Amino acid sequence: MKLTILGCHSATPRAHHNPTAQVLETKGHLFLIDCGEGTQVQLRRFKIKFSRIRHVFISHLHGDHFFGLIGLISTFRLLGREAELNIYGPKGIKEAITLQLKLGKSWTNYPLYFHELDSDSPQLLFEDDKLTITTIPLDHRVYTNGFLFREKPGERKLNIDAARKANVDLSYYNKLKQGFDVVNKDGKTIANKDITLDPDPSKSYAFCSDTAYYPNIIPQIKEVTTLYHEATFLETHQHLCEPTKHSTARGAATIAKKAEVTTLILGHYSGRYDDLELFRNEAKQVFEAVELAEDGKVFEF
Amino acid sequence: MKLTILGCHSATPRAHHNPTAQVLETKGHLFLIDCGEGTQVQLRRFKIKFSRIRHVFISHLHGDHFFGLIGLISTFRLLGREAELNIYGPKGIKEAITLQLKLGKSWTNYPLYFHELDSDSPQLLFEDDKLTITTIPLDHRVYTNGFLFREKPGERKLNIDAARKANVDLSYYNKLKQGFDVVNKDGKTIANKDITLDPDPSKSYAFCSDTAYYPNIIPQIKEVTTLYHEATFLETHQHLCEPTKHSTARGAATIAKKAEVTTLILGHYSGRYDDLELFRNEAKQVFEAVELAEDGKVFEF
Numbered sequence: 001m002k003l004t005i006l007g008c009h010s011a012t013p014r015a016h017h018n019p020t021a022q023v024l025e026t027k028g029h030l031f032l033i034d035c036g037e038g039t040q041v042q043l044r045r046f047k048i049k050f051s052r053i054r055h056v057f058i059s060h061l062h063g064d065h066f067f068g069l070i071g072l073i074s075t076f077r078l079l080g081r082e083a084e085l086n087i088y089g090p091k092g093i094k095e096a097i098t099l100q101l102k103l104g105k106s107w108t109n110y111p112l113y114f115h116e117l118d119s120d121s122p123q124l125l126f127e128d129d130k131l132t133i134t135t136i137p138l139d140h141r142v143y144t145n146g147f148l149f150r151e152k153p154g155e156r157k158l159n160i161d162a163a164r165k166a167n168v169d170l171s172y173y174n175k176l177k178q179g180f181d182v183v184n185k186d187g188k189t190i191a192n193k194d195i196t197l198d199p200d201p202s203k204s205y206a207f208c209s210d211t212a213y214y215p216n217i218i219p220q221i222k223e224v225t226t227l228y229h230e231a232t233f234l235e236t237h238q239h240l241c242e243p244t245k246h247s248t249a250r251g252a253a254t255i256a257k258k259a260e261v262t263t264l265i266l267g268h269y270s271g272r273y274d275d276l277e278l279f280r281n282e283a284k285q286v287f288e289a290v291e292l293a294e295d296g297k298v299f300e301f
Numbered sequence: 302m303k304l305t306i307l308g309c310h311s312a313t314p315r316a317h318h319n320p321t322a323q324v325l326e327t328k329g330h331l332f333l334i335d336c337g338e339g340t341q342v343q344l345r346r347f348k349i350k351f352s353r354i355r356h357v358f359i360s361h362l363h364g365d366h367f368f369g370l371i372g373l374i375s376t377f378r379l380l381g382r383e384a385e386l387n388i389y390g391p392k393g394i395k396e397a398i399t400l401q402l403k404l405g406k407s408w409t410n411y412p413l414y415f416h417e418l419d420s421d422s423p424q425l426l427f428e429d430d431k432l433t434i435t436t437i438p439l440d441h442r443v444y445t446n447g448f449l450f451r452e453k454p455g456e457r458k459l460n461i462d463a464a465r466k467a468n469v470d471l472s473y474y475n476k477l478k479q480g481f482d483v484v485n486k487d488g489k490t491i492a493n494k495d496i497t498l499d500p501d502p503s504k505s506y507a508f509c510s511d512t513a514y515y516p517n518i519i520p521q522i523k524e525v526t527t528l529y530h531e532a533t534f535l536e537t538h539q540h541l542c543e544p545t546k547h548s549t550a551r552g553a554a555t556i557a558k559k560a561e562v563t564t565l566i567l568g569h570y571s572g573r574y575d576d577l578e579l580f581r582n583e584a585k586q587v588f589e590a591v592e593l594a595e596d597g598k599v600f601e602f
Contacts, residue, residue: 011379014342015345037341037342038339038342041315041316041339062407063371063375067368067401070368071338075312092404096404099397100364103391103394103397105443106363141406
């Protein structure tokens with residue numbers, strides 16, 4: 001999985017700080033997650049192929065997470081897009097987008113599908129033979145979902161030497177990769193586990209922004225490879241978390257620790273802090289494997 | 302008048318080209334004209350004081366002229382704005398903005414007034430003791446207005462020496478500046494024109510974007526100091542003007558010449574041209590005083 005951070009700062013855009021948007025590349029897909037104002041410019045800046053984006057996931061309808069969507073949809077039209085585009089987001093997103101297209105007499109010339117969300121329990125949004133995408137209900141001032149991208153386990157790996165020794169015919173190799181026991185040339189049943197190895201561990205990515213400290217999500221994100229969790233504040237501003245429904249770096253790290261994730265990426269920093277290392281330092285007191293999101297940064301896992 | 306170009310490129314935003322937005326500073330006001338995506342970032346980049354903007358004029362509801370408005374309105378709220386904000390734009394703009402604020406549960410905490418436009422004849426939008434602002438109905442694919450900013454004539458200038466010689470009492474000087482004849486210390490009537498000079502010529506600025514070549518506007522913009530006129534295409538793409546309702550550089554220059562303006566500024570260039578000097582060259586064949594808008598450029602007149 002390759003994650004490109006297009007923007008990771010909270011609320012008010014500044015000259016060199018972009019609001020939330022990121023692109024996850026996995027299994028041949030390019031998924032856009034959130035779309036703050038200026039996202040289409042960031043996509044160009046980091047040379048991400050617009051046309052390969054078929055699915056856009058919007059966590060919630062605060063401006064710093066979705067005001068860039070209408071511009072992106074309009075630009076797709078100007079560029080002559082033909083491929084369908086799927087938008088997943090809270091109920092109301094369809095009306096907001098279609099009203100603006102209508103006012104500009106700018107109907108799209110490509111299929112545009114809205115998948116509106118209003119459930120408070122995890123929903124399966126997408127599934128193909130290689131991965132699933134599920135909502136992670138969060139705790140914010142408005143209806144908000146995170147998103148869990150989970151690769152399906154790959155095929156088992158054939159131990160060629162062991163298969164030959166067991167006198168298994170070549171034609172059974174695909175069955176073996178799929179996990180079946182087979183019968184060898186001598187008519188004897190060979191247990192799959194004796195001549196195959198476990199597949200590479202499948203990767204998973206959980207995007208959780210915006211949210212208050214919300215332990216309810218822990219079972220769902222248990223042992224994910226990478227967790228992006230918002231850290232709007234440092235503990236010195238803990239008192240702001242409750243009214244704004246945001247988290248501290250320590251809160252995010254506590255979630256990461258309890259969920260036993262491999263890596264935690266922090267983002268959605270409030271503009272009041274100049275030194276982002278303070279976020280890393282605070283989180284590291286709880287959980288070691290901490291990374292800081294920055295606009296333009298790429299994470300591969 | 303001081304005009305700052307925040308963006309002057311058409312349609313699709315690119316990494317270093319911004320869609321239409323400009324700020325006109327005159328007589329103590331800061332007027333924002335159009336508000337494409339990313340305008341708030343451009344305002345920051347060019348260090349323009351957000352809080353001084355009280356009036357925003359939106360020409361039409363195509364994305365490259367108004368998708369930045371919702372973000373700006375939201376940011377004003379986050380910054381704790383208290384001063385009122387007036388939005389002038391086509392009918393429908395209020396619904397588009399308020400729907401998005403509602404979806405994000407982000408009502409403004411400052412007075413926000415919409416002045417929706419649907420007239421096909423010039424409307425007076427703003428007047429104080431120093432200037433007027435009037436719509437300039439244009440010819441585009443959707444309902445579109447340009448805007449005419451016109452300073453009122455200043456006071457007449459006192460010719461102090463002549464006033465003294467004419468034996469006019471000091472207490473009459475204000476009356477003289479206002480254009481009245483006065484009676485001198487000897488009881489004789491003194492004609493205003495004999496002891497005052499004409500005021501400085503008043504400045505005016507006409508913003509005309511987007512529009513096809515539209516001579517109907519000429520009487521209204523006659524002899525303005527500065528005309529910003531869109532030039533989306535060069536003559537080589539004249540055939541695109543009719544279906545898209547845009548102008549060429551030559552068309553813009555013809556309007557400038559017929560209207561006898563002092564200076565023409567071109568903008569709204571299509572992304573298909575790399576060399577903007579081609580626009581200047583084409584326009585200069587018709588009208589000499591041509592300037593090219595560029596993001597970040599400041600014009601004082």
